Amino acid sequence: AYEITYGDWSSDVCSSDLRTGPPDYTVRVQGKEIETYAFWPGGAHTAPSSFGICDIAGPVTVEVVVNFLDASKITGVSIHPLSRGIQPKREGSRITFQVDRPGSLTLKLNGDYNVNPLHLFFCPPVEPPPPDAIVFGPGRHVIGPEKPIELKSGQTLYLAPGSWVEGFVRASNATNISIIGRGVLSQRLPLAQKNWQGYEDCPSGIAFDNCRNVRIEGIVVTRQHVNWNIIPINSDGVTLRDVHVVAPFGVSTDGCDPQNCRNVIIDRCFFRVNDDNVAIGGLVADGLPNENILVTNTVF
Numbered sequence: 001a002y003e004i005t006y007g008d009w010s011s012d013v014c015s016s017d018l019r020t021g022p023p024d025y026t027v028r029v030q031g032k033e034i035e036t037y038a039f040w041p042g043g044a045h046t047a048p049s050s051f052g053i054c055d056i057a058g059p060v061t062v063e064v065v066v067n068f069l070d071a072s073k074i075t076g077v078s079i080h081p082l083s084r085g086i087q088p089k090r091e092g093s094r095i096t097f098q099v100d101r102p103g104s105l106t107l108k109l110n111g112d113y114n115v116n117p118l119h120l121f122f123c124p125p126v127e128p129p130p131p132d133a134i135v136f137g138p139g140r141h142v143i144g145p146e147k148p149i150e151l152k153s154g155q156t157l158y159l160a161p162g163s164w165v166e167g168f169v170r171a172s173n174a175t176n177i178s179i180i181g182r183g184v185l186s187q188r189l190p191l192a193q194k195n196w197q198g199y200e201d202c203p204s205g206i207a208f209d210n211c212r213n214v215r216i217e218g219i220v221v222t223r224q225h226v227n228w229n230i231i232p233i234n235s236d237g238v239t240l241r242d243v244h245v246v247a248p249f250g251v252s253t254d255g256c257d258p259q260n261c262r263n264v265i266i267d268r269c270f271f272r273v274n275d276d277n278v279a280i281g282g283l284v285a286d287g288l289p290n291e292n293i294l295v296t297n298t299v300f
Contacts (some may be wrong), residue, residue: 002138013206024048024067024116025038025065025066026064026066027063028063028064030061030064031169034052037051043284045292047116049118049246049248051118051119051180051244054121054123056099056122056123056125059098062096062098064094064096065093065094066093068159069115072268074093077107077108078109080108081105081106081299083101098153099122102268103299104119104121104299105120119272121220123218128179133157135158136160136163138161138162139164140163142166142167143166143167144293147167147247148169149167149170151208153174154177155178157169157180158180159179159184162182165184166188172208174211175211176213177215180216180218182219183220184219184221185206186205186221186222188222188223204227204230205223205230206230208231211236212237214238215241216239219246219284220242220245222246223249224250224251226252228257229247229255230245231257232256232264234259234260238264239264239265239267240256242268243256243270245269245270247272248273249274250274251273251274252274252275254276255273256277257281258293259280259283259287260282260287263292263293269296269297270298271300278298280293
């Protein structure tokens with residue numbers, strides 16, 4: 001039902017606060033420039049921020065050039081989480097540091113998260129999609145709320161590196177489903193009308209109920225509308241690994257909220273949201289209790 005295609009970056013289909021690449025930051029990993037995304041304030045609770053995603057197979061050298069701030073105004077640089085022990089070196093607007101393994105890092109200027117922090121997501125080498133996967137290639141794709149991507153048992157959704165998909169993902173009563181890749185799933189388009197459920201606020205980006213063996217890995221999820229990002233409901237066997245949620249643009253943009261779920265692993269993930277990062281609840285009145293939920297190696 002979905003065409004496998006390369007998206008079109010030439011048209012500005014997102015709200016005007018989305019830009020790609022320079023001028024905010026130029027990022028090179030082992031000398032190769034990676035794509036970065038810059039967000040400008042989209043709500044009352046946010047400041048500019050940027051992010052980039054990159055696969056690494058081993059230790060790498062990272063070079064960051066700050067383009068939006070004069071070098072004379074940069075008084076300090078730090079790499080977070082501080083527990084990684086990464087010591088950056090700065091020469092003017094050029095910052096270099098070493099990364100030894102996958103994980104999420106944030107470059108902070110002048111000790112202030114309001115000065116356009118740069119989030120860098122380092123992942124293991126991306127796996128190829130299976131032959132029967134739903135694939136979105138590099139570029140921008142607009143699915144919209146009228147036609148959510150619905151996963152059936154055994155299906156994989158693959159967001160290729162460099163892809164930006166404005167859309168929603170749903171699954172119900174499915175087993176062995178996956179959402180993988182290195183692309184971005186976004187709900188940032190202005191909503192001209194109520195969503196398909198009849199609500200004024202934007203529905204969650206990823207929601208699935210009564211599913212078994214669900215894997216979400218390697219993607220970035222972002223939104224500027226009210227509502228949670230990822231909701232597993234009454235499901236068993238859910239793994240989020242190297243999932244990066246960047247949604248500090250509106251209220252109640254929870255990262256991942258397992259509801260009545262069992263055997264959940266949230267590993268090496270990143271959450272920057274405007275409400276709960278991970279919230280365990282019981283939306284299903286007659287659902288089973290939450291059991292065996294592990295959150296580890298994750299940055300909030």
